[in-house]
Amino acid sequence: MKKLFFILAAVCLTLSVQAQPKDPVSWKYEAKKQADGSYDLVITSTVEKPWHIYSQNTGKGPIPTAIVFKPNPLVTVVGKIKEEGKQEKVYDPNFKSEVLFYSGSVQFVQRIRLKAKVKTNIAGSVEYMVCNDEQCLPPKKVNFEITVQ
Numbered sequence: 001m002k003k004l005f006f007i008l009a010a011v012c013l014t015l016s017v018q019a020q021p022k023d024p025v026s027w028k029y030e031a032k033k034q035a036d037g038s039y040d041l042v043i044t045s046t047v048e049k050p051w052h053i054y055s056q057n058t059g060k061g062p063i064p065t066a067i068v069f070k071p072n073p074l075v076t077v078v079g080k081i082k083e084e085g086k087q088e089k090v091y092d093p094n095f096k097s098e099v100l101f102y103s104g105s106v107q108f109v110q111r112i113r114l115k116a117k118v119k120t121n122i123a124g125s126v127e128y129m130v131c132n133d134e135q136c137l138p139p140k141k142v143n144f145e146i147t148v149q
Contacts, residue, residue: 023140024048025130031122031148034111038078039148041122043067043108050132052101055083056108061095063129063139067108070123075148078111101131112148119149 028044045065047053058064067081085106092099114120127141 023130023137024051025053025128025140027126027142027144029144029146031146037114037117039112039114041069041110041112041146041148043110043126043144044105045102045108045126045128046105047103047130049103051130052088052103052132053106053128053130055087055100055102056081058100059092059095059097061092061097062099062101062131062136063127065108065126065128067110067126068124069110072120072122074115074118074120075122076113076115078113080110082109083107084109114148119147122146122148 024047026046028042028046030042030044032040032042034040045053054062054064056064056066069077083102083106085102086104087100087102087106089098089100091097108126112122123143123145125141125143127139129139130137
C-alpha cells in the first residue's frame with residue numbers, strides 16, 4: 001500500500017511540474033560607456049515565440065514592465081528609461097484595451113552619470129508579465145546587478 005501511494009505521489013508531482021510553462025524570457029544586463037563618467041545601463045529582454053512582453057506604458061489590463069534601480073550615492077540617474085525595439089500596438093479583447101508590447105527582444109536603456117571616477121554596482125529589479133494568444137503567465141520579478149567602471 002505504501003508503495004502504491006509513493007508511485008501515485010511521484011506521478012502527480014511529475015504531471016504538475018510538466019503542466020507549468022517555463023519562463024520564456026531571458027535577460028542580459030550591461031553598462032555601455034558613452035562619455036567620460038556617462039553610461040547607458042542596457043537591460044535586454046529576449047522573449048521566445050509566440051510570447052510577448054509588455055511595454056512600461058502599456059494600456060489597461062496587463063502588468064507593464066517596471067524597472068527599479070536601488071539608490072546609489074555614486075550615481076545620478078539622467079532622464080527616463082527608454083525602450084528600443086519593435087513596439088506593437090493592438091486591441092486586446094481579453095483586457096478590453098489597446099496594449100503595447102514587444103515580441104522577440106527589447107532593450108530598456110537608462111542613462112546614468114558617475115559622481116566620481118570609481119567602480120560601482122547598480123542593483124535593481126525588473127517586474128514583467130508575458131502573454132501569448134492563449135494565456136498569460138503570472139507576473140515575475142527578477143533582481144539584477146550591473147558593474148559600472
